[in-house]
Amino acid sequence: MSVWDEVVGQQPTVELLRRAVRSARGDGAGMTHAWLFTGPPGSGRSVAARAFAAALLCDEDEAGCGTCHSCHTVLTGSHADVTTLRTEGVIISRKQALELLPLAQRRPSVGRWRVILVEDADRLNDYSGNAMLKAIEEPTARTVWLLCAPSADDVLVTIRSRCRHVGLRTPPPQAVADLLVRRDGVDPQMAAFAARAAQSHIGMARRLATDEQARIRRREVLAVPLKVHGVGEAVMHAAALLETAKEEAEAGTAERDEAERADLLRALGADPSSRTQPPHVRTQLTALTKHQKRRATRFLGDMVDRSLLDLLSLYRDVLLLHADPEAELINAEIRPDVERLAGQLSPAKTVRCMDAIRETRERIGTTNSTPLLALEAMTLQLRADA
The missing domain is CATH 1.10.8 (Helicase, Ruva Protein; domain 3)
Known part of the structure; x- marks a missing residue:
């Protein structure tokens, strides 16, 4: 077992990080105080960053053993010297960034390094980025910053210029x-x-x-293009797409929310079965509920985006069939449906549909567009007669 086991399909990156860990332990060069992990969604950039943190703090001679106490606590998010900043909002606020600065100045409490992991460095704005910049520019001897973002271009230039870049690929x-x-x-x-x-x-x-229900919901999304003919159907299926994303988001967060609530009650010594809780417990539960609602909103956006990526994969398959009828498809399990859609759409129309989906992803992801309105505009363009 190793902390690197779940860093999938990234062997060059793993080797680079292993060398840095050896350097941090006094064997060679390659270690630096700030790292920027980039890669497309699903590439495992935060997984790689956390594995790197575990290897730096590993108790064993073979750094990154995956079984010692330090490796276990880093990977489960409970190590005293590892601080993780996630945001459930659109940006990382200046207040959130400033809260990290005193931590960055402290020496490690139990391990070799103090590690600060920022999972959404692309969400730093000028204010929060400048607040964090000073700490990255003037690091303490035993503090390491690990920043994660989809691409280096998504990160403020003043910050990325001070980090060593680690690029991950789609595995x-x-x-x-x-x-x-x-x-x-x-x-x-x-x-x-x-x-x-x-x-x-x-x-x-x-x-x-x-999760069988996740597979069923994905099939419902992929069925939409074959069902959209008139304006009324386009509006109806836009609402259905949003509802499917909501169901997926609820399914993806319900278990985690309940586990967090149970952990909080246990930590506070409260009785989970009690109908009423003491005031200090209610205050903590209210704060947790607000946090979970913010996370649910962001996760819904992620699920809408996931549905749009699934639709893009369908039209990608259609375009591929126009070029090669025997091509291997992403959605091979519904090949007859893909072939039927290819018979309805010209290559030019297929490309226009893909452009409409990409524009919708951008509207929902980077503006304040109402998801339902953006999806309605998209499904109107997906009509075969549009």
């Missing part, structure tokens, strides 16, 4: 399938389907492989 589907079989005990055939359907997004592949 091969077979590598993702192998992980699902090894880690989650998934049937190899199901794992292969899930990895292909998720386009190598590790988290989504696991969800598709282990």
